[in-house]
Amino acid sequence: MSYMHGLDKIMRPRSIAVIGASTKEHTIGSDIMKRLLEYGYTGNIYPINPKDSEIHGLKAYPSVLDVADDIDMALIVINAKYVLSVIDQCHRKGIKGVVVISAGFKETGSAGAELEKQLAAKIHEYGMTLVGPNCLGVVNTDPAVRLDACFAESLPVRGDIGFVSQSGALGGGILNILKDLNLGFAQFISIGNQADVNADSAIEYWENVDDVRQILLYMESIADPKKFRKLATSTTKKKTILALKAGRSAAGASAASSHTGSLAGADKAADALLKQSGVIREFTLQNLFNTAKVFSHCPIPKGDRVAIVTNSGGPGIMATDTVVECGMQMAELSEATKEKLRSFLPAAASVKNPVDMIASAPLDHYQQTLETVLSDDGVDMVIVIYLPFLGLKDIDVAKAVMDIKAQHPNKPIVGVFMTKNEFFAKLSDMEVNVPFFMFAEEAVMGLNRLNQQRKWIERPITSPMRFDVDAEKAAKIFSNAAAENREQLTTGESLQVLSAYGIRVCKDGEAKNADEAVALAEEIGYPVVMKLNSKKISHKTDVGGVRVGIKDAEQLRAEYADLVAKLEAKGLMEGFEGVIVQEMVKSDREMVCGCAKDPQYGPMMMFGLGGVFVEVMKDVTFRLAPLTPEDANDMITSVKAYKLLQGARGAIPAQIDKVEETLMRLSQLVEDYPSIEELDINPLMISDKNGEPIAVDGRIKVSLT
């Protein structure tokens, strides 16, 4: 690593000062000293405490300034009120890395928040890097470092995970059970109140730390969505990021904000952000760990074709169901593969996928079958299922599977061993190269995540496009509205802004007489709608003022004459200003698109099925602006109504590229005008004639402050 990240001083310090180290039993100052020593930290430890000269066998110092050698990192566990002055001392000593475990900051109210603000200012001023305050500490299991500066119950287990937890207690709880889950980690950072270091910093740092091969995040909020998106989008192409973001529901978000003092962001926006950044979002801790286990031991597959090898039908069927429900393929085994399988499996076995070797399958059937299936080019991933059967031991089968895995490192293999906990306990003391689960669905869902990551890696990275637009025209409309102190643009203004940004809007114009109406209609193209334009009459339909489906000039002239005649007959010609001639869009497919500004995440784009179904069907999807071409395409293809766009039931397919462009132009508009609070095109009609998307109605609201 050429570039030295600020976190390096904290995660790989050559020396640590423990400020608040103590000899007093059951204090954090004592426990953390014991833990540092017990785990065998490879650098120097300087206990700092003015009252003791020796702490846990090490010489203690009144302050960091009394230590002669250089100190990389200060681990602070003293009362919050002394923290600021200690930071000053650290600065004088030249310490660049600080971990403040002490609580008593933002989480306690406004006085604490003020203290935290001062702490952050000092850290910034001194060019330090800070983890915390109000956190559980940090861990690095690298044998060259062996840093356990954390007070979880258990000693760390070595593995490939970089783990960030926004909740200290939960992070500790997780460290405590990792071994039971057959997982280990490389580094752990409890970010606490994240006054400086947050998930972003960890991602940035770990992108270039080789022994962190996957990143796990427990988050209750995302501090800086823009930065997170930028960092995560590039990191996820190299290493998997798995995230559990809690506070999805309003009730959950409210619970989250009461306990961490952070503003819980709208979950829709967070979800969009994670999707766009290639972060795999899990919704339960169990799934988070299961997925991590799969990524620890499996390469990214070449495709999505899954083969299942089993000694029992039931779990094979359950695995098959889940493969199909996840949208993966059941591999078609080649004739050669089936023939080979038939050559050694009993007649009662099934040689098509799932391959059921039947209950009596001995170890060598497992070996031969797995080898045979792995060699089939039509197989991308394999699930091996074992149920205990007379004489065949789970651990022997597992070892055989692991041996074969060692020879076939390029295809993911996952084990489903429906056997006792003892088996999994044994595994946690072994070097394993295959993830083992008790239940079939866990294995399949893990493979599905590998497949998701494969697709993400294959997805191109592009930047948002910039389109030529009539910026002047749009600016004028916005400034006019601002001059009139209007937050809400009129429909006409809204459509004009959209049109200025190159979005195809329903064409219309005003005509003062029949000749002008015909000229306009020729320009727009028939059929057209003709609407009365009168300053006096607001309910046009009541006086027959709306004429639809006008097919040609002849009919238009006739309708115009008829309209004038009727108005004259009824004495309603006062205020008559002619007509509005409008393009008549015929469409059975009404979509909706738009943008709403999230106070924390910024402009969030929306696309989906429009009309009366928006609220009922909720077939809409969200992404944060700015949209890349891939984002726009993802939005369109991820709603159910995509089938309608493709041309279900004989309809002309929509011009998908034009729909994408519409979304991207909207994205450019809301990026150019951060004052836009809300923007809707509803409906965005898909023309029956040529599949073109046309904005028929639009609405823009800006903030004037």
Next chain:
Amino acid sequence: MSYMHGLDKIMRPRSIAVIGASTKEHTIGSDIMKRLLEYGYTGNIYPINPKDSEIHGLKAYPSVLDVADDIDMALIVINAKYVLSVIDQCHRKGIKGVVVISAGFKETGSAGAELEKQLAAKIHEYGMTLVGPNCLGVVNTDPAVRLDACFAESLPVRGDIGFVSQSGALGGGILNILKDLNLGFAQFISIGNQADVNADSAIEYWENVDDVRQILLYMESIADPKKFRKLATSTTKKKTILALKAGRSAAGASAASSHTGSLAGADKAADALLKQSGVIREFTLQNLFNTAKVFSHCPIPKGDRVAIVTNSGGPGIMATDTVVECGMQMAELSEATKEKLRSFLPAAASVKNPVDMIASAPLDHYQQTLETVLSDDGVDMVIVIYLPFLGLKDIDVAKAVMDIKAQHPNKPIVGVFMTKNEFFAKLSDMEVNVPFFMFAEEAVMGLNRLNQQRKWIERPITSPMRFDVDAEKAAKIFSNAAAENREQLTTGESLQVLSAYGIRVCKDGEAKNADEAVALAEEIGYPVVMKLNSKKISHKTDVGGVRVGIKDAEQLRAEYADLVAKLEAKGLMEGFEGVIVQEMVKSDREMVCGCAKDPQYGPMMMFGLGGVFVEVMKDVTFRLAPLTPEDANDMITSVKAYKLLQGARGAIPAQIDKVEETLMRLSQLVEDYPSIEELDINPLMISDKNGEPIAVDGRIKVSLT
């Protein structure tokens, strides 16, 4: 139990003959003898084997006929080809219960299927009850019986579950891990090829067996859907039935049928059946076991309001998210409760739900908080979350929770203990009265199942209604079509059949002149549509033959005159027979309903959002005919489009009772005419005027064979 069920001789036998008992190591005949003895079967065992005089210390007999005493049950493990003759001997001996473990029947092909047919015929003829063939055996853990006639790896663990497995190997696998899952069972039946006893028989038997307090089913097919529905519907009101039905996907169903020889039914129909029967369907084994654990230790709650007590924010938030996503309520704690909590919890704690006692919470805070929350009348269920914290041991907290549970047996309490496997291992050796899980979501999903069961119990049981219909008219239409050898009824015939069954169809009639047209229109009610009725002209619209939105008699006469004038002018009066006058249904809400016959499950009713959205949105639901009023109501309320029916966006609410009646009348129709293969009303329009459902188009197809 007054009525003696056939299974009683098998599950509670006073004596067993083991036919094929053996002294030879690693044979089923030896293993099963050892297992019967090891588990301490309380009745007499008679080993049957012509070659040995003593087997495993017991006197052996050449045949059952050589045993002097009565024998209740024969456990048969001999080669399939000898089974039939042994059954004859059993009959002569007066044995009524038979378990055939031996394989070599239907699962091996047509010869085996023939043998199985003969076996079933004998069983029927002799009035015996048979479990198997090709099964793993049966278990009863009742201390008065202690029957382990099964060759799973582990000895059974006592509990309250009656468990039926269609897969022998999977059943054995499950028995093997139950202890690790903190579960026990009362009885187990491996039904194998279910030549006689199937899931239905077990449900029927267990409904009246007191120590079976919940029933778990692993199924790959449902042998007799009608019988299953009848039995399950009544049993589920008394004890929970949890089912995992595998073979949901086509690929999974195909795997299922290759290995069990059973026809995999359409999963939609199976799903409908389980819903209508009050069976709780789980989709993974893990969820099945988690739910069973909750039902083992929790009463049915009075409502759906959940309170959460935790010492860590994170899992509290995750639990809250899941409560909301499951559609349950977060309990609102009363002011009195909050005040009480404030009196002993530290200031940093949160006394609103979720109650966060913070990490330092000692044991007595757990006790007091739990007691306080349980006493709040606004709380129906409680989740207690524990994360390890310095000094406070998981098992001590668990014991305290269990003590409190013993004093408050009427509210469900579930523990989330994010701690090591050791804890759960300890629990499996203890008497527990609270289900404990490692993850918050498992606990919440368990409570959600309790809530589902509560709602099912509260749901009335009613029978399908019979409506007065014009049976004669319908019969005539069907017989006419049959006489013409037509499978497909015309639209007119279809609508007439629907009308004869009292379904409101779009009104229309023929008129030969303007007077008749007006009379008809008065009867139908304006507005109407007028359509040319001509034997010569098929494209009515081309000649202006369709006039919509006719508002009154005056307009109707004018349109009629205009039509005739136009036809005369164009010389098209030949074949003119007047007009069809049709009700004009104005509706923005198009639903669809209908019925399709599943080859195994019979007529399956469908209801949902119609129009172009049927295929794209798939917002439809299914239930098997006949429909009870509750079934019909469930169908309507379970689709998303229900919001449209309720009157979203200011529309007039649909007449829901009329929609229900439409579904029930359809159900009566397809029950009365089993020859109906397919039936659709698409669209069933909801009138904008009064919310009435009107069948605008209909299609009926029958089978003529």
